[in-house]
Amino acid sequence: MSMPSEGGPRRGLLARRLVQLYTGLTLYGVSMGLMVRADLGLEPWSVLNQGISRHTGLSIGTVTIVSGALILLLWIPLRQRPGLGTISNVVILGLVMDATMAWVPAPSSLGTRIPLLAFAVLLNGTATGLYISARFGAGPRDGLMTGLHQRTGRPVRLVRTCIEVTVLVAGFLLGGSIGAGTVLYAVAIGPLAQHFLRLFAIKGLPEQPSRVVARASASPERAILPE
Template identity: 35%
Template sequence: MRREYRLRWTFFIVGLVVLAFGVALTIKGKVFGIGPWDVFHYGLYKQLGLTIGMWSIIAGIIIIISTWIGTKTPPKIGAIANMLLLGIFIDIFNALLPTPEAFAVQLTFFIVGVLILGFGISLYVSANLGAGPRDSLMLLIVEKTGWSITLVRNGMEITVFLLGWLLGGPVGIGTIFIAFFLGKIIQVTLPPCQKWLAHLLEKGQVNPHIASEKKEII
């Protein structure tokens, strides 16, 4: 059980690191636009200061509190870890990565960033340690309204996208690309991540027949 817990948390944290790296790459290639939530965080950063990662954390705190009030259930540790660590990792990578000026490099940063972003989401989701703040809010709205997940998710992303755009966040064809293709990337990468984790978990289990044979020998 302890080994399983360690493995799940490893997948979760590594997934957030990979996700944050992907987000930072898309921000560096922002001439093409960035994801809806990142447009919102970037717009807040542009208008009010702080950092993109800090605004990601602040938005996460507000969402977690709203969801807590709506469900009357305290947030799971996975949601809190997601909220805090993702914002911190985004700021770290934003500080470390260079800001490219050449069009080809910006395009490369953006495309690679989206691919890495999708893989990172698959890694941390496969750990099954609870939904992030935004997904928790989405599920709450679905539960309260009876609307479909697709409708609620699209509605949330359109709302934050418009708010971010009004705040001056970078919007472009890449924003549409992320909206349409990120789900496909996750669809392709999530099953292998889940199988990988399952394989590692099974690998650590002791075969009961082998265990009994060892006892007899002793």
């Protein structure tokens, strides 16, 4: 009697991880585009990318791709290793962001923009849970945070705060949009991401320390949350 092959379950697990990765990244790009369309303030990195976009004439999606690639170069001296999710993150977010903005017109009334912003932040949390739970590697910005933490020995919370404040200030000085959406994102994304990381956790993956936030537990719901 032949032993059952493990190839089928492994292929099924890989397929699910790939679906979660690319669904999550696509939805993340959509959420970023919707936040721009809501025009009530962006998250820090998008503030910077929008500011650069306004000075270069490049679309914000193109700037997102270029900045992601440049940040990835900083991984080299920090000795971080990119994964499939890292490379996919660099390419997909900007493309989907621009496509979303091309398809979704900018609403004129505040009564439409507020719900659009709330939906975008919720969608961003959902997307975060999907793509990080797939465990194909951190995004370039999270890897920068982790690398600086490991090289400097400073707490993750401090490193992340310093990076995002610096990015936010630079983006604001360049003309990026700061507003209620910036505050809502800062307050809501942690709890939302934690919830969806638990919801979309994939059973059957080997336990391993998070590569996104050092000293986090092996459980994926801790993957992007500072201790």
